[in-house]
Amino acid sequence: MASAAEQLASNISFASIGKAEELKKRIWFALGALIVYRLCTYIPLPGIDADALANMFASMGSGILDMVNTFSGGALQRMSIITLGIMPYISASIIMQLLTTMSPTLAAWKKEGEQGRKKINQYTRFGTVLLTIVQGYAVATGLEGQAGVVVDPGLFFRFTTVVTLVGGTMFLMWLGEQITQRGIGNGISLIIFAGIVAELPGTLAQAFELNRAGSMSLVILLAMLVGAAALVYFIVFCERAQRRVVIQYPKRQQGNRMFQGDKSHLPMKLNVAGVIPPIFASSLLLMPLTVVNMYQSGGPEWLGTVSAILAPGRPLYIALYVALIVFFCFFYTAIQFNPEDTAENLKKHGGFVPGIRPGKRTAEYLDYVLTRLTVIGSAYIALVCVIPEILMSQAAVPFYIGGTSLLIVVNVTMDTVSQIHSHLMAQQYEGLLKKARLKGGRR
16 A cells, blocks of 8 residues: 555656646635735835834844844835734744643643634634734834834824734734635745745845945855755755654454554654744744834833844854744644554554553653654754854844744745645545546446
């Protein structure tokens, strides 16, 4: 059966997408939704002076704002209606997942299946609204603190800004859910992916322009391009890496015939958590630091000190970033893969790991393997995300192109292609079943 599936998968080409009507509709829907998202990044908040806003960003220079602007697809720099992006929803999801591990009620909802998931999602939306209100008010007051940016500062501007930002974030959350249900791939990840990809051409153009003007040497430019290519190759290699645990099934007898026990593998990825840890870590770090950067020019002196200490490439920023990535790697892996449930399912179906007793011993062995993989996987993600930050800060690169962005782009691309491939395989299987039924009917 496995060899037949592999042979079928090898025969699938993306030219067959034209024959898959449902898949084409899903792809077109996802593309249309992402175009709508990109158009929203160009709709500015009411009451903002565009020239003064551009001068404000120019005076603040690169750093945290460049990083947040990259993740928002340029929405922050244009101060659009979706300036906060999808980050409040991600933060609310983090809080709900943490509460699920501590609250018996939420844990019971999680075990209820689809009905429990709907309840948790509803509370996540409520949390998103609350976080967006707080962050939106902070953005509004921060803009009022910048001279000339707000045309008519006051209570009305703060109210309209908060309402607009809440509406923008909730629209993005709804759009992401629609892409997941009616499109292809994970909607939230694709929105972040689209924002990063949209900013990459401008970043590359800026790098070549700096080289032409003599502000950046050709050696640094080539080193950046070669390093980015090598980083992409390293990410693909690590994302495809897995530990295959051998699963043996006992011999079985049917009638007078004895059949040899089957042998299969339980694949355990090196990076089970995927792209979630850097997204969560960035969400918790970047948005508060963005507000601090907006307040520091007209605010108290200690805000400037905090902004300087937590600037990208600084030791404290790197330490916090690595700590958050490692934490979310272990946390999300524990949510995604339960060794006890896996061991119990293997025991029910008669499967066992050679040399390991079924049940509790198998669960302990799987947990041991998973822990070692997560240690290596978290180190890999931290390395990919942090090393480019350090190199760029040391080379004083005046724009942002980090490992986190490349990690998200490569992961989302691989995940989307994998889902397209799965749809094509399902279509091939349906075609084979139809042919078999037709032949059976003719007979």
